[in-house]
Amino acid sequence: MLKDILRPVYRSLLAAIHAGKECRCNLCGKSFSKMKPPIGIHADGTTFLRTEGEAGYCWKCNSYPRVRAVWHWLENDYRIQEKANLQLLHIAPEEQLAEKLLQLPGVTYTAVDKFCEGYHYGEFVKHADILDLPFGDSSFDMVICNHVLEHVKNDAKAMSELYRVLKPGGTALLIVPIDLSLADTLEEEPDEELSTDEREERFGQYDHVRLYGRDYFDRLERAGFQVERKALPSVVVKDLALDPDLEIVTATKAR
Secondary structure (H helix, E strand, C coil): CHHHHHHHHHHHHHHHHCEEEEEECCCCCCEECCCECCEEECCCCCEEECCCCCCCECCCCCCCHHHHHHHHHHHHCCCHHHCCCEEEEEECCCHHHHHHHHCCCCEEEEEEECCCCCCCCCCCEEECECCECCCCCCCEEEEEECCCHHHCCCHHHHHHHHHHHEEEEEEEECCCCECCCCCCCEECCCCCCCCHHHHHHHHCCCCCCEEECCCHHHHHHHCCCEEEEEECCHHHHHHCCCCCCCEEEEEECCC
């Protein structure tokens, strides 16, 4: 509880120290001279500084670059603030994005996550498994599933479930870590049970079970989706301090 009280004060102080005009966070509205360096966590809990030059986190709200990218797309391309009666499902919701979506009067917002011991979940988040979503067919106009599928062993089943609950004509934002130099995805086989150290070495993070290659888009199409990829303009990448290689991946269910 003390951490919850002190954390906003500490972040406000950091935001003031690093205030500037070089980049900004479109979620909390603060501007900075540079973003917070991206910190990674090893399997043993120790931390490390990710590659120098990588897009960083917001000093104020701690938003990740990929979350700022998603909100930019929702606001400027999807025009979510103009939608009415939109049924939206958010898988493993990012707190900063959830706060924005909960404020939109035209959006009925549903957030789910697979609860794990040691993690804190907002009161608005319900427990659910992406492999067996507790919703009827064609329930949602929009699904946001950002950096989730790389954690799921049976991603084909997860994609099938996302397709099932999406309405015809609906759109799913399905962004994952991807190495476009790889033709084929590197992944843990169904009968394998790699250690956290082995997963980190093979896939780049201790809790990932694969590193997607270019065949990721084929996998989505096999699940029934029509896939589109969009790179954000360089001016947006600079303004929001985004990863220049990030693409917005939208998967649509045909009408």
